[in-house]
Amino acid sequence: MDRREARGAARFSPAAGAARLIAGFALAHKKYGAEWWILIAGALIVLFVIYTALFPSTLAPYDPSDQSAGPQLSAPAARHPLGTDNLSRDVLSRVIFGSQTILGVAFAAAIVSSLIGIPLGLFSGFLGGFLDRALSLVMDSVYSFPGLILAIAFAAMLGPGVVNITLAVAVIYIPTYFRLVRGQTLTIKEEVYVEAARAIGARRWTIIGRYIFPNVIATVVVVFSLNIADAIMTEAALSYIGLGLPAGIPDWGMDLAMGKKFLPSGTWWMITFPGLMIMILALGFTMLGEGLAEILNPRLLEK
């Protein structure tokens, strides 16, 4: 490696990328004002919910399935800050444990999607040719289709169960990662430094690994966050219509569907809190993603 290439490579090493991210944060505060606060707010929400998902027992006063936690259908009060449901279970505990379910499924789905979509996008964009065109066509077709409907079809066919629901949700986001990464790959591929690297005989893997991948990562992180927000909404919707997880696992979507039946009687707490949590969590990831986007690349999301 001579000095020129070394300088070029240094621009794109993962270390450099991380450094840029951090520098971006530090400077962002001054430069971006409102976006900065959005990002922080989003991050705080996300971190808090991740904490409740990982350590629910530290926060939840009762077992979420405990059917004798308190009086039936009691409004929020001291002992039960979010009230109790129709089976005398503590709503606060159910909401806390429910975060495990929804976050788990959303995260897992996003990871599965990205693990499939990103490599496909990288290779397809890099290699080009017929494979690229065919794959793009497939991905574009699936992308244009209403995701929820596809998820419903998958969930209905596979049946209830954590793994099945995760798969049903994951499938619809693969094209998102694919298209994003492929687009980025195509752009970077044309850059001069990549041409130069190729000219001096750098192997494909080196090019992909050293030049393309690190640059793609930044945008992927943004999309990952937004993807999780969307996956949360999809999982909740599936549970709501009854195609989600089996009964027994605390789940916001199912609790919302159950709470709906009691709303006209004046029992507002059973539906409000799960609904609010779905919204807040999705919002948190959205704000995190958008905040990151504005800071890293303001033009990214305006497609």
Added chain:
Amino acid sequence: MKNLLRYLITRVLLTVPMLLILLTLVFVVLRVMPGDPVSAMLGAHAPERVIEQKKEELGLNRPILAQYLSYLSQLARFDLGDSMIFKQRVSQPIVEKLPATLELTLVGMFFTLLIGIPLGAFAASRRRSSRDFAIRLYGNVVYCMPVYWMGLMLQLVFGVWLDWLPISGRTGSRAMPSLFERTGFYVLDTLLAGDLAACGDVLLHLFLPSLTLGIVLSGIFVRLTRANMLDVLKSDFILATRARGLPERLVVYRHALKNAFIPILTMLGLQFAILLAGAILTESTFSWPGMGRLLLERIYLRDYPTIQGVIVVFAVFVSLVSLLVDLIYAAVDPRIKY
């Protein structure tokens, strides 16, 4: 012009493989399914022999590839097959219920535009102000709100507490749709029949469900409008109008918006897919007799041909709308060169 024509033709032709891919995906999903559809249909009183016979009849014993090819050839003839549970053509309930969903989606689109465009334009014109911030927050919050929750809230507030609007069905209980039903689009049908009272009733029933749908999608629309408007507002053309001394309001709402309009409309076409997805959830909340409810009912009954048919119809619609949008965009947007 010749280039444009070439693009148009290519684009139309491209729809075919895209549709094919979607249809294949649907076929694959529905065959992965566990459980025996024929036993479910005939009941276990039926002897083994009869079950086997039925399977032969439905072609479920043939190799997958043969089933796939016959599926495709049927679709090419617009034949969606027969329901496995009821003795009816799959197309029958679809033709009945599709207008209901389309009517809901179209009026929902109207509300999306009504809310999203002015808010987005306003936010763009006041970039970085607290009002801009508030509007963008509105956009995000509303998009993250589960549509069925919003529907229930609206039902309660406007339907029950204020008692202003009906909360279920397409018509009032005492109306007789069979008297005016012609196309299935009740607003159109009641007008054609000259029955203004019925038309009013239909519109009232459309209001809450489509408002629900419209509000949720307006969230995305606010952002898209704002982004497009920001682009336009930076352009030289706007600079010139400002230089001419026009009041800001005219600059934003007449000139800038006019230019941003077409891209905004094409974006609406792309959001059609999201609208259809939201329609499914809205239909169950408002007991709206459309394709969404049909899909869910048939899923519970394990009526695979109908489930397949519904999804195929959705796929076709989405492809057509996306095609239409691309064509309009290509024909109309002066910025694109071929």
Added chain:
Amino acid sequence: MVASLFTGCAKKAAPVKTLVYGTTEKVTDMDPASAYDFHTWEIFYNIYQGLLGYPPGETNIVPALAASYTPNDKGDEFTFKLRKGLKFSDGSPFNAQAVKWSIDRVMALKGDPSWLVTDYVKEVTVIDDLTVKFTLNGPVAYFPAVAATVPYYPVSPNVYPVDKIVRDITELKGGKLVGLGAYEAVSFKRDQEVVLEANKNYYGSKPLVPRIIIRYFADATTMRLALEKGEIDLAYKTMNPSDIKDLSKNANFTTYKLSGPYIRYLCFETSESVFKDKRLRQAIAALINRPEIVEKVYLGQNEPLYSMVPKGMIYHTEEFKTVLGDGNLALAEKLLKEAGFTAKKPFKFDLWYTPSHYGDTEVNLAEVMKAQIEKTPAIKVNIKSAEWATYKDQWKAKQMPVFLLGWYPDYIDPDNYTAAFAGTAGSKGMGINFSKPEWDALFTKEQTNTDSTARQQVFEQVQKMWTDEVPTAPIFQGNLFVFTKKNVLDVKIGPTLQFLYNVLRFAE
């Protein structure tokens, strides 16, 4: 085409008095030979007729399409004399040939309710145009009650295909439902609405409300709101308990509480599943805490049930209460230990329910039962669900070791609550697969014996044996609720749970 658009103008609805009936039920098959669910039978009660029937709200059998009937001495032959001059709503004549044709069709098609015919009837003979004779397999004490059930309803040979079950109205020749009932179905949109209008050719008391629209709701909550808003006049099946509680207190509505013969219970697959061992079945039955279920899930709107024969029916006893009890942890653990299960080696099984067929509360019922059963660490329960169509399929294929089920009576007699589950033939159809010769002998005895003391002895014995073998475990007896606007009168539904619409009326 343009011309027709304009000439089709101004067809305004003539103001016909209409009653709108909201329900969350679903219509299944439009065929008496195959439908075996509560709601579809209710529609048949009103658009078709049987040879015999019940007056609205009563339990005595009265002539309907048949003007009279005569049993022979042995009680195994019934001769029916049909009413003169009756026509189906399309004008075709109703006669003995139509009756024989319909019964033969039910027997040939072997649909779900066909056992109500084939178990009792050997053959049907046409004596003349207005006389038809049923020859039974053996004497049956309560045959008139059986003959009043829906599978015996004559249908028009001109309309129903003889060799197929009709699921949908489009499969009928002419595309219309043609019957002899008080109403005729003029429009049928599955899962949306059914429109009934008074049948001009009906021989009995003409309906007081000329048109009824049955509106199908996907969701009980929306139905409650629709009732409160006045969008529907009557709501029946199946409101949520919290809605029932509120509507009962609401002075704007009339509440009808129908107590009686609707029961809910657990079925065990007794031939091959983990519940082969009757001690395990006894243990589960002992662990159930019925009063808690009724309170928690149904807000006290139902009643605990301690026998398959419901309270209010003849020969009812409460054996389950005395022998096994409620929430009897001690007894259950003893039985489990005997069967080889302890906290270290727990008994694991799947408990199945169906999410919407019995209302939206079913998942809560399953959750509460799971909590009750798991009070002993020697058991681990997994809750599973399947929609109704799949549920039926699964129980017949022996895929569910224990599952929640419900029962509305086909006819008012304890036999319908016992033999149907523990008699060899009935038990197989219900996925319980219980078969013991002593039980079958007892059932035959009570079916053929008209002496009420003898029958009482048999039923008391059977109910006692039930707590030992536990093919099913009764849970609660359900109340059904109808809510109407204050101006809707004469909702007359008796212990038969037959809802006849022709006596409904609006207050003046």
